[in-house]
Amino acid sequence: MKNKNKTIDTVWSCILAVASVLYMYPIVMILFNSFKQERAITTNAAFKLPTAETFAGLENYVNAVASKGFLQSLGYSFLITVSSVLAILLFCSMCSWYITRVQGFISNGLYMLFAFSMVVPFQMVMFTLSQTADQLKLNKPWNIWIIYLGFGAGLATFMFAGFMKSIPLEVEEASMIDGCNPLQTYFLIVMPMLKPTMVSVGILEAMWVWNDYLLPTLVLDIKKFKTIPMLIQYFRGSYGRVEMGPMMACIMLTIIPIVIIYLLGQKHIIKGVAAGAVKG
Amino acid sequence: MEKALKKYGPIFVLPTLLAFTIGFIIPFIEGLYLSFCQFTTVKNAKFVGLSNYQSILADEQFISAFGFTVSYAVVSIVVINVIALGLALLLTRELKGTNIFRTVFFMPNLIGGIVLGYIWQILINCVLSIVGQPLLALNSQAGYWGLIILTAWQQIGYMMIIYIAGLQNVPDDLIEAAAIDGANAWQTFWKVKLPMIMSSITVCVFLTLTNSFKLFDQNLALTAGDPAHSTEMLALNIYQTFYSRAGMQWKGFGQAKAVLFCILVVVISFAQLRATRSKEVQR
Numbered sequence: 001m002k003n004k005n006k007t008i009d010t011v012w013s014c015i016l017a018v019a020s021v022l023y024m025y026p027i028v029m030i031l032f033n034s035f036k037q038e039r040a041i042t043t044n045a046a047f048k049l050p051t052a053e054t055f056a057g058l059e060n061y062v063n064a065v066a067s068k069g070f071l072q073s074l075g076y077s078f079l080i081t082v083s084s085v086l087a088i089l090l091f092c093s094m095c096s097w098y099i100t101r102v103q104g105f106i107s108n109g110l111y112m113l114f115a116f117s118m119v120v121p122f123q124m125v126m127f128t129l130s131q132t133a134d135q136l137k138l139n140k141p142w143n144i145w146i147i148y149l150g151f152g153a154g155l156a157t158f159m160f161a162g163f164m165k166s167i168p169l170e171v172e173e174a175s176m177i178d179g180c181n182p183l184q185t186y187f188l189i190v191m192p193m194l195k196p197t198m199v200s201v202g203i204l205e206a207m208w209v210w211n212d213y214l215l216p217t218l219v220l221d222i223k224k225f226k227t228i229p230m231l232i233q234y235f236r237g238s239y240g241r242v243e244m245g246p247m248m249a250c251i252m253l254t255i256i257p258i259v260i261i262y263l264l265g266q267k268h269i270i271k272g273v274a275a276g277a278v279k280g
Numbered sequence: 281m282e283k284a285l286k287k288y289g290p291i292f293v294l295p296t297l298l299a300f301t302i303g304f305i306i307p308f309i310e311g312l313y314l315s316f317c318q319f320t321t322v323k324n325a326k327f328v329g330l331s332n333y334q335s336i337l338a339d340e341q342f343i344s345a346f347g348f349t350v351s352y353a354v355v356s357i358v359v360i361n362v363i364a365l366g367l368a369l370l371l372t373r374e375l376k377g378t379n380i381f382r383t384v385f386f387m388p389n390l391i392g393g394i395v396l397g398y399i400w401q402i403l404i405n406c407v408l409s410i411v412g413q414p415l416l417a418l419n420s421q422a423g424y425w426g427l428i429i430l431t432a433w434q435q436i437g438y439m440m441i442i443y444i445a446g447l448q449n450v451p452d453d454l455i456e457a458a459a460i461d462g463a464n465a466w467q468t469f470w471k472v473k474l475p476m477i478m479s480s481i482t483v484c485v486f487l488t489l490t491n492s493f494k495l496f497d498q499n500l501a502l503t504a505g506d507p508a509h510s511t512e513m514l515a516l517n518i519y520q521t522f523y524s525r526a527g528m529q530w531k532g533f534g535q536a537k538a539v540l541f542c543i544l545v546v547v548i549s550f551a552q553l554r555a556t557r558s559k560e561v562q563r
Contacts, residue, residue, distance in 0.1 A: 013376045016367075020384040023433070026399050027388075033402070047406055087299075095296035098289060102282050110297070117304050119549050121494045123518045124542040125307035127535060128314065131322045132307055150303020153296050182288040211392030213497045214519075229394040233501065236398065248402075251395055258390045266383060273386075273438060274445035 027255060034060055034248035041244040060245035061253065068246055070253060073231040076141045080216070080227060081209045084148035088156050088205050089198055091149060096160035097190055101172075111161065118154040122214060130218040141225050144216065148209055156201050159276060163197040164190075200272035203265075210258075228254050315536040318529060325532075332536035335529075341509050342537060345517040348424070352513065353492035356428050360488050361481070364436045368443030369469070382444075386437035393434075397501020400430045404502075416503055423503040423511035430498055435491065439484045446480030447473065475559075482556040489552055493545050514541050 032049055033041055037056040050056070064070045099107040129147070133139050138146050167190075175185045213229040220227070226234060232254070235247045262269060285292075310322060315332055319325035336342055367385060371378050388396065404426045405415045416423055450473055458468045496515040499505070505512030505520070512520070518541060521534035 009373065009375050012370055012373070016370065016375070016381045017377065020381055023384055023388075026403050026433070029403060030399055045406075047410075091295040091299070094292040098285065098292040102285055102289070106293075110293070113305070114300075116546075117300070119490065119546050120304075120308065120542055121515065121538075121545050122496075123515050123538045125304065125311050126519075126538075127522055127531065128307035128310040128322065129303065132302060132310075136302065138302070146299050147303045149296065150299035150301070153300045153304075157296070176284060182285045183291065186292075207390060211394075211497075213392065213394050213500075229392050229497070232398065233394050236501070244402075247398070251398065254395055255391055259387065262387060262390055263383070269390075270382070270386065270441055273441045 030248050030251050030255075034245070034252045036245065038243065038245045041248070056245065060249035063243075064246040064249040064253065068235075068250065069226065069231065070250055073226050073228045074253075076225050077210060077227040077229075079141050080144055080148070081206055083142070083145040084152065084209045085202050085206050087145045087149045088152045089202055092153050092156035092201075093160045093191065093194055093198065094186065095153070096157045096164060097186060099157065100161050100164040101169075111157070114154040114157045116154075117151075118158065126214065126218055129215075133219045139219050139221060141220065141227075144219055147215070147219060151215070152205050152208065155276070156205060159201050159204075160194065160197060163194065167193055196271075197275070199268050200275040203269050203272040204276050311535055312539060314532060315539045316532075317535075318532045320531055328532065332532045333540075335533055336537055336540065339533075339537075341512065342514075342517055344510070345512045345514050348511065349493060349495075349513045352424065352427060352495075353489065356431050356492050357485060357488045359428060359432050360435050360439055361484055363432065364439035364484065365443050365481075367436065367440045368447055369473075371440070371444055372447045382440070385440055388434050389438045391434070393497025394501045396430060396434055397498045400426060400433075401502050404429075417506045420507055420510040423506070426502055427495075427498065427511070430502060431492070431495065434498075435488060439488065442480050442484050442487075443477065446477035450476045478556065478560040482553065482560065485556060486549060486552055490545065490549055493548065514544075 029047065035056055035058075036050045036054050037059070039054075095110075099111055133144075133147055138144060171193075172185055172189055175189045176182075180188065211229060212227075213233060216225075216227045217230055217233075220230075222230065222234075228250075232247065232250055235250070236242055314322070314325055316327060316329060317325040318328050318332075367381075371382055375381075391399075401416060404422060408415050408419065408422055413419060413422065416426060454472055454476065455468060458472045463471065494515055495513055496519070499511070499513050499516045500519075503511040505516055509517075509520075514537075518534055518537045521530055521537060
C-alpha cells in the first residue's frame with residue numbers, strides 16, 4: 001500500500017513539473033522575443049529563439065527606457081501605489097477600529113456601504129468619478145491616492161474589521177484606564193497588534209493599484225502622466241505600426257521587479273491571499 | 281471606552297469617509313441620476329426619463345455582449361474552480377516540489393490584465409498562424425477560448441491558494457475516521473473533504489463569478505471586442521458606448537447600461553452567496 005502511493009506520488013510530481021514548465025512558457029517566450037531585432041518579431045516566428053542574425057542584444061531595452069518613457073511611468077506607478085497603500089492602511093484601519101468598537105447606526109450603515117462598494121462594478125461610477133476628480137483637481141499622480149482610498153476602503157475596512165473582532169477588548173480598556181486617550185490607545189496598543197493584517201491588506205491593495213488600468217486612464221491626464229499599464233496600452237492604442245521589440249522589453253521590465261518582490265515575500269503574499277479570502 | 285472613542289470619532293472615521301464619499305458615494309448617486317438624463321458632462325444634464333433604458337432593449341450589441349459574458353462566465357468559473365481544486369488536492373499530499381509548484385502556479389496572478397492580454401495575444405496569434413487559422417482580430421472563436429485560457433492561467437493560482445488553506449483546515453481525525461470506516465480516497469473526497477471546504481468554494485465561486493462579469497483589462501488587451509464587437513463583454517461594451525462615440529445621446533445611454541450592469545452583478549453575487557452559504561457545514 002505504502003509503496004504504491006509512493007509511485008503514484010512520483011508520477012504526479014513529474015506531471016506537475018511538466019505543467020509548471022508549460023505554465024511559465026508565455027513569460028519565457030516574451031523574454032526571448034525581447035532580445036530579437038524588430039524585423040525578426042513576426043506573428044508566426046514568436047516561438048523561434050533568437051539566432052545570431054536576429055539577436056538584438058539590449059537594444060530594445062535601451063529603446064524602451066530612453067525614448068518610450070518607461071522610467072517616468074515606473075516612477076508614477078510607484079508613487080501612486082505607495083501613497084495609496086499607505087493611506088489605505090492608516091485611515092481604513094482607524095476607521096474599522098471605530099466601526100467595530102462603537103456600535104450604532106453610523107457604524108452599521110458604513111459597514112454595509114463598504115461591503116456594497118466591493119461588489120459594484122467600476123463602470124457604474126467611472127464617468128461620474130472622473131468628472132468629480134477633475135472638478136476637485138484630484139487628477140495628479142501625487143493626489144490620486146484620495147480616490148484610491150475611497151475606492152479601496154471597502155476591502156480594507158472589511159478585512160481589518162474582521163480581524164479586530166477577534167482581538168480582546170480588555171487590552172484596550174486597560175490602556176484607557178491607565179490614562180491613554182483613544183488616539184494613544186490606537187497607535188500604541190491596537191496598531192502593533194494589526195501588523196499581520198496590515199501586511200495582508202497592503203499586499204492585496206498594492207497588487208490592485210499597481211496593475212489598475214482604467215481608473216488612472218480616466219482620471220489622469222494621459223498626455224502628461226502614464227502609469228505602466230497605461231504605457232503598455234498606449235504602445236498598442238496609438239495609430240501606426242506597433243513597435244513590438246520595445247513593447248516586449250517594457251513587458252519584461254514590468255514583470256521582473258514583480259517576480260523578484262514575489263519571490264522575496266512569497267510567504268506573506270500567499271498568507272495575505274488566504275487571509276483575504278476568509279472575509280472576501 | 282465607547283464614550284471616549286465616540287468623542288474622537290471624527291478623527292478616526294472622517295478621512296476614510298470623506299474619500300469614500302468622493303470616490304464612491306457621490307459618483308454612484310450621480311451615476312444613478314444621470315442614467316435618466318442626456319448629457320456630455322455632468323453640468324449639462326437634461327432629464328429624459330426612461331428613454332435611455334428603452335433604447336437598451338433595441339441595442340443588439342449590448343444583448344450579444346450579455347450573451348457572450350454569460351457563456352464566458354459559466355465556462356471560466358467551472359474551468360478555474362475544477363483545476364484549482366484539483367491542484368490544491370495534489371499540493372496537500374506532500375509531494376516532492378510542492379513549494380516550487382505553488383510558487384509557479386500563483387505567479388501569473390501578480391501580472392496586470394493589460395500585460396497578460398498582450399502576452400497571450402502574441403502567443404495565440406503565433407499558434408493560429410502556424411495552424412493556418414485567421415488571427416485573433418478576425419476570429420471570434422479563438423477570441424472566446426483565448427479569454428478563457430488567459431483568465432484561467434491568471435486566476436487558477438489564486439483560487440488554488442484559497443482551496444489549499446481550506447483543505448489544511450479539515451481536521452485530520454475526520455479523515456482518519458473515514459479511512460477506518462473503509463472509505464477510499466474518492467469517497468473521502470466527496471463525503472468528507474468537499475463538505476468541509478464549502479466555505480472556500482463559496483469564496484472562490486464568488487470571486488471567479490464577479491471577476492468574470494467585471495472582466496475588462498484582459499478583454500481590451502486581448503481582442504478589444506474584435507471582430508466586429510463579437511468578443512465584446514459587458515464592461516467593455518459600456519466603456520465603448522461612453523468613450524468611442526460622440527454625441528448627446530450616448531453618455532446617458534452608457535450610464536443606463538452601467539446601472540443595469542451594476543444591478544445584474546449585485547443580484548447575481550448575492551444570489552450565489554446565499555445558494556452556496558446554505559450548503560456550508562457549521563462547526
